[in-house]
Amino acid sequence: MRTVLVTGTGGAGRTTVAAATALAAAREGQRTLLLTADPDGTPEALLGIGPLRSAPGRSADRLPWSVPVELAPGLWAARVVTDEWFRGELTALQDRGHGLLDMLGATPLDGEELTALPGVETIALLRALRAAQTAPSGAGWDVLVVDMPPAPDTVALLALPEQLRRYLRRLMPAERQAARALRPMLAQLAGVPMPAQKLYETAERWERELAAVQGVMESEATTVRLVVDPGPLADRALRTARAGLALHGCRVEAVIANRLLPTGSSDPWLAALSGQQQAALKELYEQWAPAVPVLELPHLGRDPHGIGDAQGGGDAQGGGDPRGAGGPHGGGDPYGAGGPRPADPRPMDPGADPGSADPRAADPGAGGGARRAPAGLAALASAVGAPGARPDRPAPDPWTVEDRLADDGVLLWRLPLPGADRDGLGLVRRGDELIVTVGPFHRVLPLPSALRRCTVSGAGLREGWLQVRFTPDPDLWPKRL
Numbered sequence: 001m002r003t004v005l006v007t008g009t010g011g012a013g014r015t016t017v018a019a020a021t022a023l024a025a026a027r028e029g030q031r032t033l034l035l036t037a038d039p040d041g042t043p044e045a046l047l048g049i050g051p052l053r054s055a056p057g058r059s060a061d062r063l064p065w066s067v068p069v070e071l072a073p074g075l076w077a078a079r080v081v082t083d084e085w086f087r088g089e090l091t092a093l094q095d096r097g098h099g100l101l102d103m104l105g106a107t108p109l110d111g112e113e114l115t116a117l118p119g120v121e122t123i124a125l126l127r128a129l130r131a132a133q134t135a136p137s138g139a140g141w142d143v144l145v146v147d148m149p150p151a152p153d154t155v156a157l158l159a160l161p162e163q164l165r166r167y168l169r170r171l172m173p174a175e176r177q178a179a180r181a182l183r184p185m186l187a188q189l190a191g192v193p194m195p196a197q198k199l200y201e202t203a204e205r206w207e208r209e210l211a212a213v214q215g216v217m218e219s220e221a222t223t224v225r226l227v228v229d230p231g232p233l234a235d236r237a238l239r240t241a242r243a244g245l246a247l248h249g250c251r252v253e254a255v256i257a258n259r260l261l262p263t264g265s266s267d268p269w270l271a272a273l274s275g276q277q278q279a280a281l282k283e284l285y286e287q288w289a290p291a292v293p294v295l296e297l298p299h300l301g302r303d304p305h306g307i308g309d310a311q312g313g314g315d316a317q318g319g320g321d322p323r324g325a326g327g328p329h330g331g332g333d334p335y336g337a338g339g340p341r342p343a344d345p346r347p348m349d350p351g352a353d354p355g356s357a358d359p360r361a362a363d364p365g366a367g368g369g370a371r372r373a374p375a376g377l378a379a380l381a382s383a384v385g386a387p388g389a390r391p392d393r394p395a396p397d398p399w400t401v402e403d404r405l406a407d408d409g410v411l412l413w414r415l416p417l418p419g420a421d422r423d424g425l426g427l428v429r430r431g432d433e434l435i436v437t438v439g440p441f442h443r444v445l446p447l448p449s450a451l452r453r454c455t456v457s458g459a460g461l462r463e464g465w466l467q468v469r470f471t472p473d474p475d476l477w478p479k480r481l
Contacts, residue, residue: 001140001141002030002142002387003223004018004225004253005158006148008151008225012227015036017258017297019047021386023072025143027386031140032144033068033078033132033144035078037125037128039082047307052078054067054084064081064131065079082120082121126157133212151237152244152440158217159248159441162248164206219393219394220391220392221393223387223390224253227258228256228257228284230276231276231277232280234280235283235284238255240439242418243419249398251395255288255293257277257294257295261273295383295384304376306376410469410471411454411470413434413470414465414466417438417465425461427468430444454472454476
């Protein structure tokens with residue numbers, strides 16, 4: 001399955017871009033599911049549909065999302081139902097561990113009194129990603145588009161399966177689980193019942209589920225689209241997000257500059273905002289292109305509402321420049337001839353005659369005049385584009401080891417970290433692992449076998465690559481004959 005994770009800076013329009021991406025995929029004949037975890041009703045308002053509700057039946061028997069609603073041919077939308085999923089999982093966990101609860105004298109909680117705890121939505125979203133991949137053949141989807149949280153939370157979420165698996169291996173090593181065969185004898189010696197077999201089975205089930213979710217994240221068919229509202233503050237946040245995604249091996253397929261204002265306005269207020277956006281947009285192209293495409297989406301004048309095509313906003317079905325907006329980077333008018341333009345932010349003169357003409361209408365660059373109705377998501381679908389085909393297989397390891405023993409007497413471990421800052425970079429060698437910290441993110445990386453017999457002799461960050469030098473340890477390195 002092709003999976004697209006849409007994230008970005010806060011308030012940049014991630015949900016809008018996710019919906020437009022899903023619509024573009026559906027228009028190419030792909031069965032597409034738009035999945036959101038947003039609980040505040042924003043996706044429903046954007047899509048012009050009623051509340052997304054859970055399926056009837058027991059929580060344990062349901063998928064971790066609401067009943068999918070068909071929005072257009074080949075396009076469905078659903079919401080991750082965190083509360084219902086949490087109640088079902090915790091109730092099932094109590095059933096498996098009833099022996100331990102009896103031993104402790106604990107009273108199980110009823111499903112009706114359970115409320116999802118903070119952070120549970122992250123686990124529920126991961127479970128939904130896994131469930132979407134395991135749908136029966138012919139009954140599932142070709143493309144999954146996920147409306148993710150803001151970029152820092154998304155990076156932490158994508159790192160979670162690997163971290164939890166590491167914790168499970170440390171707390172419940174495989175060799176210790178052999179003691180389960182001695183459970184009856186230990187119970188007689190201790191005089192109290194030992195933890196139930198189902199607890200060990202639960203740990204094994206978690207390991208399998210986490211490994212499967214990690215496999216989804218590490219597949220070549222899973223990519224990230226970053227959404228940004230160009231500006232000086234967003235640039236820093238995007239750099240940090242880029243470094244965090246690279247640290248965890250996530251593949252960014254596009255950067256989407258959203259809500260671009262028209263250029264060349266005669267209104268000084270609008271011209272200043274547009275100029276600020278264009279300066280930030282230039283930085284985006286310099287940092288990302290051509291390795292990662294930068295797509296431009298125009299400001300429609302208001303938030304899109306519903307799937308419907310634009311009313312005179314150009315060819316919403318496709319065609320034209322796939323970058324959408326223009327300006328000095330895309331070329332042409334980002335709103336098209338006679339297309340929708342943003343509403344003029346300047347207030348009417350309170351002392352003007354209500355029957356007189358609006359003076360703002362004389363300035364077409366300010367958004368006045370005979371403007372056509374703002375478009376729905378269809379106007380953005382062709383600009384944002386459908387995700388391209390990718391093989392569903394494990395992505396190659398981005399880390400490489402360069403042999404410089406003959407020239408410099410070292411092995412060089414190269415790690416791609418575009419967007420990383422030297423001041424926020426940290427390295428700690430711990431046994432056979434290297435702990436890499438990039439700003440607020442860190443990852444524990446197992447060292448390749450050759451580097452485990454070496455000592456760290458230096459490191460440097462050059463042109464987006466972290467290069468760690470390893471010198472062979474004479475006591476551990478194979479002796480030449």
